[in-house]
Amino acid sequence: MASDPAAEAWALLSQVFMANRAHFLRVGQQLDLHPMQFHALRLLEPGAAKSMRELADSLICDASNVTGIVDRLEERGLIERRAVAHDRRVKLLALTPAGEDLREQALSRMAEPPDQVRALPLEDQRALRDALQRVVAQLEETKPVGAAG
C-alpha cells in the first residue's frame, strides 16, 4: 500500500499507450500506411531531410529494412531519395508534396485528442499538460528511455 505516484502514473500511461496503439493502426489502415511506413512518414519532417542511416536509427530497426520501407513509400510518390554533394555514399530522404499532404493528414488524425481527454474538466487538461511537459522536458535532456525520434 506504499504510495508510489511515479509508478502509478506510469501504469496509467501504459493503459493509454495501448488505446493509442488501436488508434495508430486504424489511422494507418485508413490511409493505406503499414505501421513502419507510418512511422517513417512521421519521422521525415518537411524541410528536414534524413539519411537512410538516420531514419533506421529513428525507426529502431536495422538499416537493411529501411531499403524496403523507403522503396514502397517512394513507389507511391510520397518521398524521394536525393544525392548529397559532399558524400556520395549518402542518400537523403525528402518528402514530396504528396508525401507532405499525406503526412499532414495522418498526423492530424493522430493529433486529435480522444474524447476521453476532451471530456476532462479544463483544469484537469491543464494539469495533465503541465505534468507531461515536465516529463518531456526531462526526456529531451537525458534520453535514456530510448533513442527514438
Added chain:
Amino acid sequence: MASDPAAEAWALLSQVFMANRAHFLRVGQQLDLHPMQFHALRLLEPGAAKSMRELADSLICDASNVTGIVDRLEERGLIERRAVAHDRRVKLLALTPAGEDLREQALSRMAEPPDQVRALPLEDQRALRDALQRVVAQLEETKPVGAAG
C-alpha cells in the same frame, strides 16, 4: 495561439508513446519476445483464460494470425491450448507456470517508470497520476479510442 490544453496534453502524450515504443522493443528483445508475442503474453492474464477469438480481438489482428503467434508461444512452453466442455469449437489459452514467470518479468520491466518520471517533483508525479486517472476512468466508460484489451 489559441490555448487548447487537451490537444497540447495529447501531443505530449504522443512523444512519451514513442519513447515507450523503444522501451517495449528493448524489453522484448531481452526476453526473446517478438512484439506480438509480447502483446499476447501481456493480454493473457493468469487465471483468466481467453479464446483464440478473444485474443485476436485484443491484439487487433485477424484471427488467422493468432494461430501462428500462439503456436510459437506454445512451442516454448509459455502457454497452452485447452479444450472447453460446452463448446468444442473453442480453444482456451492459458499461461503455463513458465509463461506466468516470463510474463511477470516482462511486465515488471515495462512497469518500471523511466527516470524522467521518477525525477519529477513529487507533487508533479501526483498531478500526472491524478490527471491520468481521470483519463483512464473515461476510457473505461466510453471505449471509443480503440477496442484494445
Added chain:
DNA sequence: TATTGTTATACTCTATAACTATA
C-alpha cells in the same frame, strides 16, 4: 446458417550476413 479455429497465399517487417561504392 453462423461461428471457431486452421490452412493457403501473398505481402510486409525483421535481423544477420555478405556485398558495392565510397570515404
Added chain:
DNA sequence: TATAGTTATAGAGTATAACAATA
C-alpha cells in the same frame, strides 16, 4: 579501414479467402 546503402535469406506478422468441425 570504416561507413552508407543494398541484396540475399530465413523467420515473423498481416489480411483475405477458403475450409472443417461444431453450434
